[in-house]
Amino acid sequence: MSNYGEGTEGGEDSSILVALYEARLKKMEVPVRFDRKELDQILRLYGRMVAANEWRDYAIDSLPDRAVFSVFRRTSETPLFRIVKDPRLARKQGAYSVVAATGLILKRGQDLARVLGVFDNKLRLVEA
Template sequence: MSEGSAGAGEGDASAILIPLQEARRERLGMPVSFDRRELDLILRLYGRMVAANEWKDYAIDHLEDRAIFSVYRRASEVPLFQIVKDPKLAKRQGAFSVIAAGGRILKRGHELARVLGVFDNRLKLVKA
């Protein structure tokens, strides 16, 4: 094997792209957070659901390994849904997921807008 081919192999290993904000966050030990674009998508959905009288309150948690947007019908209850950003899963299943109250994952993916699409066609309980 020549030196040129060995250099090409090493070049492939260093070609992995890591977002600058993620590298900085890990280096400084900062918690994971939603960026402005992600929060905009989430809060637009939240506004629609509040207008439809489905959701009443929310909480945002920025943890060391993930960020969580929890949605409540009432502040005293457990969250109805959690929108989670977990950067460690970004290369595998996708960094974003929607989790129901029982812990069941409703949708997971790489793009937040697609994951939030799970709320578009949601069946609603009709009280008789």
């Protein structure tokens, strides 16, 4: 007969206790990334825009709190647009957003395909 809180004598049926803060710490160490389906949608759009001679280069950043796909007209410039995945905003405004070079959020939402639809409106860089 075992007392409350003790495991079985053989140890086979006992559970391993993990401190909650340790589990969260391990989870936080993994950077946020785009999954295969998301990258497929983004790279399909990128291919269309390259074919239209609008975009020429891209960069992917996996940060601890968000993933960013940046598109460039020229490699040496600042990004024209950034496609951001921020899981912290998933229940609020939506995990995905498209941000212009000025920092203006062009579209935000839960569905990446719908957010990427902002580029269907033929957004083009206007040089002054």
